[in-house]
Amino acid sequence: MSSSLHGSNALCPVARGAALVGDLYILLIVRDLADGSKRFGELEESLGVTARTLTARLRMLETEQIVERVVYPEIPPRVEYSLTIKGRDLLPVIEALRQFGEKWTHE
Template identity: 55%
Template sequence: MVRRTSFEDSDCPVARSVDAIGDWWSLLIVRDAFDGSRRFGEFQRSLGVAKNILSARLRALVAGGVLELVPAADGSAYQEYALTAKGRALFPVIVALRQWGESHFFDDGEPHSELLDRRDGRPLAELRVHAADGRPVAPEETVVAKVPR
């Protein structure tokens, strides 16, 4: 089996973030957690992923502090998965991926799921990157300050 490269010691925040999330299954698990899934069976039904893969991804997300095991809300002996503060902080990432996908992978008028504001039932505004002073910033207006070696 090929061993996965770890970026946990990288000086790049993107590399460390990708290392923590792991793969597409993990992002989809996080997406489903935001949609209200909390139990193993709910994730498995939604994703259709093999149980061994789902188990491994859930364990990794718990170990990484993205999810935590909590007592079942219904008072049963089961445990459920809940987003931690670290996991909830992924919300803008999920929204950005969703909006990017809507813009680039669907034809005009093609039906797709939508993320709506619960209060007014309308789609969210497009995410934008802003400078500290509030002005919108484009990629060419940024620079990465590398760590000196």
């Protein structure tokens, strides 16, 4: 988790949660994995993000045990990402953000 939390913020669960998932791409990766496993290329295309950015976010999500990476012993190797139980616990947060965005933001 982010080491930028200081003082009483480090004790606040809202601050800790925001530090963990407060990045736009983190939230969108979790959103995209809500329907099941995806390959790197599928996520990259869906998000319109650079490979470097996606790799960094996926590594962080793996470290935090929100996403798991499965490598299949095939040639060429197939790698898929999916949500862990911890990651699935974020889905109501994603849904609340979706509902808020639909109600209060406009294109």
